[in-house]
Amino acid sequence: MTIDHHGLSRRRVLRLGAGGAMAAFLAACAAGGNGPSGTSSGNLEYWSGFASKDAENWFRANIVDAFNATRPKAPVTLSVKQFDTMDRLVQTALAAGAGPDIVLASGPAQVRAYADAGYLAPLDDFAAKLGWNDRVLPWALKTGVISGKLYALPSNYESLLCFYNPATLAQHGWTYPKTRAEFEALCAEAAGKSILPVAAGNADYQGANEWHVSIILNHAAGPEAMRQALTGKAKFTDAVFVDAVTQLKGYFTKGWYGGGVDRYFTNTFSSQYQQLAAGKALFNFTGTWGLGEITPFFGKEAGNSSEWAWGAIPSLRDGVPQEIWELSLGGTFSVNARSKHLDEAAALVDFLLSDPKRQAAGLSAAGLGLAPIKISQADFPADMDKRTSTLFAAIAAATDVGYTTWTFFPPKTDTYIIQSWEKVITGALSPQDYCKEIDSLFTSELTAGAVPPLPQ
The missing domain is CATH 3.40.190.10 (Periplasmic binding protein-like II)
Known part of the structure; x- marks a missing residue:
C-alpha cells in the first residue's frame, strides 16, 4: 500500500x-x-x-x-x-x-x-x-x-504483522506459532483440514508481492544478514538469502499462500479478510495499514461472531529472533x-x-x-x-528490528523485487537468479549513492 x-x-x-x-x-x-x-x-x-x-x-x-x-x-x-x-x-x-x-x-x-x-x-x-x-x-x-x-x-x-482469527485456532486446539517448525506444522495440519494456511493475493495491488519478500528476508534470512547486505558487507547471492527465497517459493508451490499460485493472482484483499472471518483461512500476513481495513469483516456488522487478533510474524529460521518488527x-x-x-x-x-x-x-x-x-x-x-x-x-518498544524493501532498498532494486517475484512463484525464474539480479541492481545503486540510509 x-x-x-x-x-x-x-x-x-x-x-x-x-x-x-x-x-x-x-x-x-x-x-x-x-x-x-x-x-x-x-x-x-x-x-x-x-x-x-x-x-x-x-x-x-x-x-x-x-x-x-x-x-x-x-x-x-x-x-x-x-x-x-x-x-x-x-x-x-x-x-x-x-x-x-x-x-x-x-x-x-x-x-x-x-x-x-x-x-x-x-x-x-x-x-x-x-x-x-x-x-x-x-x-x-x-x-x-x-x-x-x-x-x-x-x-x-x-510495520508488518499477522492477522488471525482466535476462534479458528481454538476450534482446532492450535496455538499461535513462534518458530518455523511450529508455523510449518500448523500450515500442514490446516491444509489437511481444507483450511487455507495463509490468505494472500495481489489482485488489488501488485506491490503486495514485496510484503511477502520483506517478511522472508527479515524473518528467515534475518535482520542482521539484511543489515550486512544493505551496507554492502554481504551479498544478496549469499546462501542465507537464496535459501530464504527458496523457502518462500516452497510455501507458494505447496498452495499454502493464497491456495495456489494461480489463485494468488486473483485473490482480493476483501476476500482474504472474509476467509479469516469465516474460519476458511488461518493467517494473513500484511502491514499495520490493515488495521483500517479488517474490522468491517468481523463481528455483528459483518453478520458473524468472529473477532480478529494480531500476532508478531513467526521466526522462520532457527537463530532468528522470535519477535521482529520491520521499520x-x-x-x-x-x-x-x-x-x-x-x-x-x-x-x-x-x-x-x-x-x-x-x-x-x-x-x-x-x-x-x-x-x-x-x-x-x-x-x-x-x-x-x-x-x-x-x-x-x-x-x-521493539528491540529486534527489520527492514522493509520499500523503505530501505533503492528504487530499481525494489521494482525488480516486486515485478520478478511473480516469475519466481510461477517457475519462470529460479531463486538463485532472482537473488543474483537483486544483488546486481543493488550493487549498482549502492555505488551510485541511491541506497536510503539505515538507522543506527
Missing part, C-alpha cells in the same frame, strides 16, 4: 517513482520547465488524498483549522487530490517551479529524486530550532538525510524549496509532528497513520481499540 500518510499507505495506485522512472521524468521536466517561480504568495498550499471522508473531515478540523487558528499569517489551504494522480501532479508542479508548500512523498527513494533535482529545502536549521532531533524517533529521522542534509520528515510509520515509512513531509513561506511551512510540519495525543486521536478516530514520534500507551484515547494501541506500543 504505498501512498501518503492519510490512511492507505502501502497501496498507492501510482508509483511513478519506481525503477528510476521518476528521476528521468523529473530531469526531463526540469530541462524544459518554464512554469511559475515559487508557490502561492498567500496561503500555504497542502495537497493530499484521504482514505475516507471521515479521515478528511478529521484532518480539516484537527490539523488545518487548528493550525490556522494560531498561525493567521499564512493559513493552510487544503487541496484534496485523487490517489491515482497525486504523485504525477506533484512531480509535474515541482518540475515547473510551483507545487504545494508541503511536499508529500512515498518514502526515501522519492525524496532523493526530489532533493537531487533541487526541489526541496534543507531542514537542518528548523530541526535544531524546533526540536525535531529530540522528538522524532532517531531511525526515522535519519531516513530523510541525503548527502548530509535533512530534506524530509517521516509522516507515518508502518517502515508510509510517507514523508518536505518543504518546497520555492515556497515563499519557509518559516510557516516548517511550522506546519512541526504542528503535524507534535502532540502525541493528537496523533493517537487521529489513528483512533480516522485511521490516520502515526508519526514516528515519542508516544506512550497513556497517549491513546481510553476508548480506543486496545488491539491497535497495544500493537503500536509493541512496535515502539
Whole structure:
C-alpha cells in the first residue's frame, strides 16, 4: 500500500517513482520547465488524498483549522487530490517551479529524486530550532538525510504483522506459532483440514508481492544478514538469502499462500479478510495499514461472531529472533524549496509532528497513520481499540528490528523485487537468479549513492 500518510499507505495506485522512472521524468521536466517561480504568495498550499471522508473531515478540523487558528499569517489551504494522480501532479508542479508548500512523498527513494533535482529545502536549521532531533524517533529521522542534509520528515510509520482469527485456532486446539517448525506444522495440519494456511493475493495491488519478500528476508534470512547486505558487507547471492527465497517459493508451490499460485493472482484483499472471518483461512500476513481495513469483516456488522487478533510474524529460521518488527515509512513531509513561506511551512510540519495525543486521536478516530514520534500507551484515547494501541506500543518498544524493501532498498532494486517475484512463484525464474539480479541492481545503486540510509 504505498501512498501518503492519510490512511492507505502501502497501496498507492501510482508509483511513478519506481525503477528510476521518476528521476528521468523529473530531469526531463526540469530541462524544459518554464512554469511559475515559487508557490502561492498567500496561503500555504497542502495537497493530499484521504482514505475516507471521515479521515478528511478529521484532518480539516484537527490539523488545518487548528493550525490556522494560531498561525493567521499564512493559513493552510487544503487541496484534496485523487490517489491515482497525486504523485504525477506533484512531480509535474515541482518540475515547473510551483507545487504545494508541503511536499508529500512515498518514502526515501522519492525524496532523493526530489532533493537531487533541487526541489526541496534543507531542514537542518528548523530541526535544531524546533526540536525535531529530540522528538522524532532517531531511525526515522535519519531516513530523510541525503548527502548530509535533512530534506524530509517521516509522516507515518508502518510495520508488518499477522492477522488471525482466535476462534479458528481454538476450534482446532492450535496455538499461535513462534518458530518455523511450529508455523510449518500448523500450515500442514490446516491444509489437511481444507483450511487455507495463509490468505494472500495481489489482485488489488501488485506491490503486495514485496510484503511477502520483506517478511522472508527479515524473518528467515534475518535482520542482521539484511543489515550486512544493505551496507554492502554481504551479498544478496549469499546462501542465507537464496535459501530464504527458496523457502518462500516452497510455501507458494505447496498452495499454502493464497491456495495456489494461480489463485494468488486473483485473490482480493476483501476476500482474504472474509476467509479469516469465516474460519476458511488461518493467517494473513500484511502491514499495520490493515488495521483500517479488517474490522468491517468481523463481528455483528459483518453478520458473524468472529473477532480478529494480531500476532508478531513467526521466526522462520532457527537463530532468528522470535519477535521482529520491520521499520517502515508510509510517507514523508518536505518543504518546497520555492515556497515563499519557509518559516510557516516548517511550522506546519512541526504542528503535524507534535502532540502525541493528537496523533493517537487521529489513528483512533480516522485511521490516520502515526508519526514516528515519542508516544506512550497513556497517549491513546481510553476508548480506543486496545488491539491497535497495544500493537503500536509493541512496535515502539521493539528491540529486534527489520527492514522493509520499500523503505530501505533503492528504487530499481525494489521494482525488480516486486515485478520478478511473480516469475519466481510461477517457475519462470529460479531463486538463485532472482537473488543474483537483486544483488546486481543493488550493487549498482549502492555505488551510485541511491541506497536510503539505515538507522543506527
